[in-house]
Amino acid sequence: MRKQWLSAAMAAAMASTMVFGTVAFASDEEEETYGADVDVNDDGTVNNPEAVKIKEGNLSFWSLFTGGDGEWWNSIVDTYNKEKNPNYPIQSITLVWGDYYTKLQTAVATGNGPDAGISHVSKLYELAETGVAQPLTPYLDELGIDLSDYYTQESIDAVTIDGDVYAIPLDTHAEVLYYNLDLLEQAGITEDDVKNIQSADDFTALLKKCKDALPSDVSPLSITQSGDDPFRMWYADYFQAGGTDFVNEDASECTIDDEISKKVLDWQKSLYDDGLILPGISDHQALFQQGKAAFVITGTWANGVFEQTDGLNFNSTIYPRLFDGADTQYCWADSHTLILPTNKNRTEEESKAVVQFLFSASNDYGLIWAGSGQIPAAVSVNQSDDYKAMRGYNVVDELSDAKYAPRATNYYGGMKADMIEALNAFWTGDVDTDTAESNIDTAIEDNLD
Numbered sequence: 001m002r003k004q005w006l007s008a009a010m011a012a013a014m015a016s017t018m019v020f021g022t023v024a025f026a027s028d029e030e031e032e033t034y035g036a037d038v039d040v041n042d043d044g045t046v047n048n049p050e051a052v053k054i055k056e057g058n059l060s061f062w063s064l065f066t067g068g069d070g071e072w073w074n075s076i077v078d079t080y081n082k083e084k085n086p087n088y089p090i091q092s093i094t095l096v097w098g099d100y101y102t103k104l105q106t107a108v109a110t111g112n113g114p115d116a117g118i119s120h121v122s123k124l125y126e127l128a129e130t131g132v133a134q135p136l137t138p139y140l141d142e143l144g145i146d147l148s149d150y151y152t153q154e155s156i157d158a159v160t161i162d163g164d165v166y167a168i169p170l171d172t173h174a175e176v177l178y179y180n181l182d183l184l185e186q187a188g189i190t191e192d193d194v195k196n197i198q199s200a201d202d203f204t205a206l207l208k209k210c211k212d213a214l215p216s217d218v219s220p221l222s223i224t225q226s227g228d229d230p231f232r233m234w235y236a237d238y239f240q241a242g243g244t245d246f247v248n249e250d251a252s253e254c255t256i257d258d259e260i261s262k263k264v265l266d267w268q269k270s271l272y273d274d275g276l277i278l279p280g281i282s283d284h285q286a287l288f289q290q291g292k293a294a295f296v297i298t299g300t301w302a303n304g305v306f307e308q309t310d311g312l313n314f315n316s317t318i319y320p321r322l323f324d325g326a327d328t329q330y331c332w333a334d335s336h337t338l339i340l341p342t343n344k345n346r347t348e349e350e351s352k353a354v355v356q357f358l359f360s361a362s363n364d365y366g367l368i369w370a371g372s373g374q375i376p377a378a379v380s381v382n383q384s385d386d387y388k389a390m391r392g393y394n395v396v397d398e399l400s401d402a403k404y405a406p407r408a409t410n411y412y413g414g415m416k417a418d419m420i421e422a423l424n425a426f427w428t429g430d431v432d433t434d435t436a437e438s439n440i441d442t443a444i445e446d447n448l449d
Contacts, residue, residue, distance in 0.1 A: 041096070049093045049103065050112040058091040059115040059346075059354055064100040068285075068305030069372035076365045080357060088353040090116070101413070104341065108132045113341045116354045119167060121158050121335040122405035122412055128166045133339040135164035139355040150363050155377050158404075159337050167337030168358040169377035171369060173300045174333040174402055175232045178316045183294040187213040197320040200237075200267050207276040210294040219278035221271060222285075222293030226424040229284060230268070231416070232332035233297055234423060237264040239403050242325025246444050251411060254444040260325065261440065262433050265426060272427060288314075303373025318401060333402030335377070338362060411447040418443030 039047040045066055046052060054060050065073045074092060081089045093114070095103055101123060107113040108131075119127050127133040140147065147156050147165065155169040179194055187210045197203050210220035223229055243260040247253065271277050281287055288296035289309050296302075297319070306314055319331035338358035340351060361369075366381030370390060376382050405412050422439035425431045431439065 045094050045096045047096065047099070049095055049114070050107050052093050054091055055089075057088060059088045059350060059357070061090050061092045061116040061357075062100070062104060062114040062118070062341075063092050063094045064097050064118050066094060066097045068303075068308075069301040069369075069374065070094055072304055072369055072372040076361050076368050079365060079368065080360060084360065086353065086357070088350055090357055105130070105132055108342050111344060113343050115341070115343055115346050115350065116358060117339050117341050118170075119337050119339045121167075121169075121337055124159060124167055124337055124339070125161060126413060127339065128161045131342055133166050134342050134351075135166055136168065136340055136355050136358075137164045139340075139352050140165060140359075142352060143356060143359075145355075145359055150359075150378055150380065152377075152379060155335075158335060167339045168355075168362050170336040170338055170362050171374035171377055172333055172335050172402060173374050174331045175229070175236060175297055175299055175319050176316050176331070177318070177320055178288060178296045178298065178302070178306065178314055180288065180291060180294050181313045181315060183210065183214055183218065183291070187294065189294075191315065194320075195317055197322070199324070200322045203320060203322055204271070204276070207271065207295070208274075211276060214294060217278075217292060219281065219287060219293045220276045220295065222281060222287045222296040223277055223298075224281050224284050225272065225277075225279070225427040227420065229298055230427055231420045231423055234261075234264055234268055236319055236330050236332045236403065237268065237322050239330040240321065240326055240328075241323035245406065246415070247406065247411075247448065251406075251448055254441055254448065256441065256444060258437050258441065262437050264323065265423075265433055265436060269426065269433075300373040300375060304371050307371075328403075329401045330403040331401050333404055335404070336374070415444055415447035418447060 037048075037051045039051075041047065043066065049062055052060070061077065063070065063073055077090050077092045080086070100118075104113065104117060105127075113132075119133060124133065128135075147168075151169050156165070159165055159167040159169055177194070179191075181191070184190070184194070187206075189206055189209055193206060197206070207220040210218070214220070223233065238257075238261055241260045241264055243257045243264075244255050246256050248255050272279070284293070284296055285298050285302050285305070287293045288298075289306060289312060291312060303316065306312055318329070321329045338361060340354055340358070346354070362376070363378045363380065366376035366378040367384070367386055370376045370381065370387050376387065381387055405416070419440055422436060422443050425439070426433070426436035
């Protein structure tokens with residue numbers, strides 16, 4: 001199994017909450033009893049979070065962390081409540097990922113929103129513009145917290161809208177390439193071969209070696225035929241190949257480069273067609289975790305779960321250079337931020353307490369969060385020796401290659417959803433390349449300001 005990179009300091013901080021090897025976390029409080037009116041799924045996510053009874057004196061936090069990172073986030077909450085002994089403990093409720101923003105926006109609009117929450121930086125502008133998220137600036141001033149002492153200017157700029165800070169930066173998360181060392185050895189592939197990938201042809205050649213050498217039930221590359229991850233792969237490759245931004249600066253015109261997009265589409269589709277990705281993969285991370293895939297392209301958030309999987313001998317590297325049309329080796333990236341949702345039932349004292357928690361979660365407990373694989377935003381964490389010992393590659397390279405969604409736009413959420421729908425039809429062979437590209441163009445144009 002890959003050498004555990006959890007530092008002694010981090011392990012000590014988490015000893016009371018984490019059960020190593022089982023990807024399970026024990027709460028410091030008794031298990032919540034939601035009651036008959038709360039619709040709870042088998043994985044613990046809640047379909048009607050506004051119905052959850054909040055313990056007297058607690059502040060509610062709505063979470064979207066339903067992957068391996070969810071256990072690490074719950075550990076932060078438990079550790080904060082135990083170590084800080086705050087006047088207002090935090091009670092975290094996990095929503096279904098795909099429902100999170102719709103339920104958050106609806107709950108805030110009806111006066112049933114949480115006290116604290118999460119926003120991707122790509123969604124933050126929309127939440128601020130629509131009044132779902134409140135500015136943190138007055139509370140930061142009152143608490144004497146100067147974000148420039150703790151975060152880079154780039155991170156602060158990303159959460160600042162019209163001069164006000166609307167969120168505490170938590171992390172950057174990006175798509176990276178994971179690989180199973182045992183399977184690669186069987187296929188005659190070394191780590192140097194992986195790290196020396198410089199083109200789509202190089203990567204395809206390694207996948208073909210895996211296909212020829214490994215059992216037929218092992219997928220050379222694990223990725224789904226729908227949803228976010230194949231979109232993120234296409235997104236990174238499109239910009240690596242020299243593609244222009246999808247829209248112009250004032251968001252009035254579609255500016256995608258159709259020919260570059262189609263070039264990338266055809267190559268990525270060939271991986272499905274040539275059997276380099278097994279058909280019907282529903283959970284590409286789980287397949288890799290089960291030792292049934294040589295490679296997987298997924299987010300940094302999977303790292304913590306992979307590390308805790310017995311017998312999984314793996315490593316990872318930054319998203320590879322597959323196309324050479326741009327100077328930057330782009331990878332898809334986004335950031336989680338911590339927000340103060342609008343809630344008229346929350347007092348000013350409680351709001352200040354929420355902001356104190358948001359800052360503490362990011363800055364004081366960023367090393368715990370790094371265990372999930374995310375790149376913590378707090379400089380004191382991402383530049384620490386403990387954090388550097390965790391990573392198998394240079395995090396600075398990953399950050400410099402990150403290609404974020406357009407900021408200061410209301411349209412991106414709907415645009416992305418429509419683009420994914422257009423791509424899904426292509427990956428499954430329902431439409432040809434030209435039709436797929438036309439559908440992508442339409443998805444962009446239909447969501448322009």
